[in-house]
Amino acid sequence: MKHNAGSLDRILRIVAGLVLIALAATGTVGVWGWIGVVPLATGLFGFCPAYTLLGINTCPMKK
Secondary structure, three states, X not given: OOOOOOHHHHHHHXXXXXXXXXXXXXXXXXHHHHHHHHHHHHHHHOOOHHHXXXXXXXXXXXX
């Protein structure tokens, strides 16, 4: 897997994922909040399958 998510993109995904998971864990939002696992995982791995399908690459490094 080549990285296709840049630093800012990854940070925003991790923060959004953690916020959604925290809201779901506290019962503030419904079960759908656990979807925060997806942006959290893509942020941690630096790879987004949707970016590959759409031909998007926010990572400035070539690997």
